[in-house]
Amino acid sequence: NAGVTQTPKFQVLKTGQSMTLQCAQDMNHNSMYWYRQDPGMGLRLIYYSASEGTTDKGEVPNGYNVSRLNKREFSLRLESAAPSQTSVYFCASTGGPATNEKLFFGSGTQLSVL
Amino acid sequence: GENVEQHPSTLSVQEGDSAVIKCTYSDSASNYFPWYKQELGKRPQLIIDIRSNVGEKKDQRIAVTLNKTAKHFSLHITETQPEDSAVYFCAASKGAQKLVFGQGTRLTINP
Numbered sequence: 262n263a264g265v266t267q268t269p270k271f272q273v274l275k276t277g278q279s280m281t282l283q284c285a286q287d288m289n290h291n292s293m294y295w296y297r298q299d300p301g302m303g304l305r306l307i308y309y310s311a312s313e314g315t316t317d318k319g320e321v322p323n324g325y326n327v328s329r330l331n332k333r334e335f336s337l338r339l340e341s342a343a344p345s346q347t348s349v350y351f352c353a354s355t356g357g358p359a360t361n362e363k364l365f366f367g368s369g370t371q372l373s374v375l
Numbered sequence: 376g377e378n379v380e381q382h383p384s385t386l387s388v389q390e391g392d393s394a395v396i397k398c399t400y401s402d403s404a405s406n407y408f409p410w411y412k413q414e415l416g417k418r419p420q421l422i423i424d425i426r427s428n429v430g431e432k433k434d435q436r437i438a439v440t441l442n443k444t445a446k447h448f449s450l451h452i453t454e455t456q457p458e459d460s461a462v463y464f465c466a467a468s469k470g471a472q473k474l475v476f477g478q479g480t481r482l483t484i485n486p
Contacts, residue, residue, distance in 0.1 A: 292472065301384070303464055303476040304419065311472055319473060320376075351418065362407055364474065366418040 263287055267352050267367035274342045274374045282337040282370050284352030291356035293335035294319075294364070295327060297348040304351065310335055342374045377402040379467050381477025389485050394455055396480045398465035399447040405467040408441060408448045409474070413462045422463075423450070452482075460484045 265286045274280055286293065295307040306319030310329040324346060326338045335354075339346060352367040378401040388394045400408075409424035425432045425439045425448065432439050436455075441448040448467075452459055465477040 301478055303379075303381070303478045304466075305476070306473060309472065320475070362409070362424070362468075362470075362474075363421045364409075364411070364419070366420070368418055 265352055265354055265365050265367040267350075267370055269370060270368065271371050272373070274339075274372065276343060276374060278342050279338065279340050280342065281339075282350055282352070282372075283334070284336065284367055285334045286354040286365070287333065288354060288365065289332070289356075290354035290365070291332070292354060293329065294353045294355075295325070295335070295337045296351045296353065297321065298351060298369075299348050307337065307350075342372075344374045346372065347374045348372060377405055377467055377469075377473075377475040379465060379475050379477040381465050381480055383480060384478065385481045385483070387483045387485060388455055390455055390457060392455055394452045394459070394482055396450045396463055396465070396482070397447060398449070398467075398477050399445075400467040400475075401446070402467070402469065403443075403446065404469050407468050407470065407474075408439070409466050410437075410439060410450050411464045411466065411476075413464065413479075415461070419464060455484045457484050457486060 268283045291312045294309040296304040305321050308327040310316045313332045328336045350370045353364040381398045406427040411419040412422045413419040436453045438451045462479045466474045468474040
């Protein structure tokens with residue numbers, strides 16, 4: 262039982278390049294989330310998926326797209342990376358029978374855009 | 376939408392003393408208030424949460440209080456230990472979706 266797994270752990274991009282961050286959970290959770298963490302700004306929600314087949318915008322969706330591939334996987338895509346997207350990205354999931362709203366986070370992806 | 380303000384941004388206390396972190400929220404419809412702890416280089420982890428039908432909740436050395444009228448809630452850590460050093464985040468939401476986090480408090484426990 263690995264929980265929430267994110268790849269890659271580190272990535273350096275040049276401005277304008279694209280990439281996809283992968284996330285998978287093995288806890289049979291319904292809901293999945295993508296957050297970004299910047300110094301002094303806490304965790305801000307980019308997109309979330311309340312259940313398989315649905316996605317919704319969070320606080321800071323501009324410049325990102327998401328895909329809920331199946332119940333386990335939720336990917337985040339940067340189509341044309343910008344320096345303002347340099348951040349630590351966390352995937353998370355919720356929805357277990359005993360854990361309700363508790364967020365289970367992945368280990369994070371440190372992204373630098375030059 | 377919801378807005379959560381957290382204070383202080385940094386807090387330094389002597390080992391064994393108590394630490395208090397405060398948060399205010401803007402949406403009176405919010406009904407779920409968790410606290411997450413993030414150690415250096417690690418992922419955030421839930422340490423305690425409270426719902427709007429409860430005024431206080433305690434788990435060993437950690438307690439959270441909620442004042443719905445004033446729209447603020449606080450984390451209290453008693454008998455602090457070195458392993459309590461971390462960044463703490465409060466959050467608020469209406470139900471399980473779209474948690475809004477505060478800016479974080481870096482807590483340092485001095486030996």
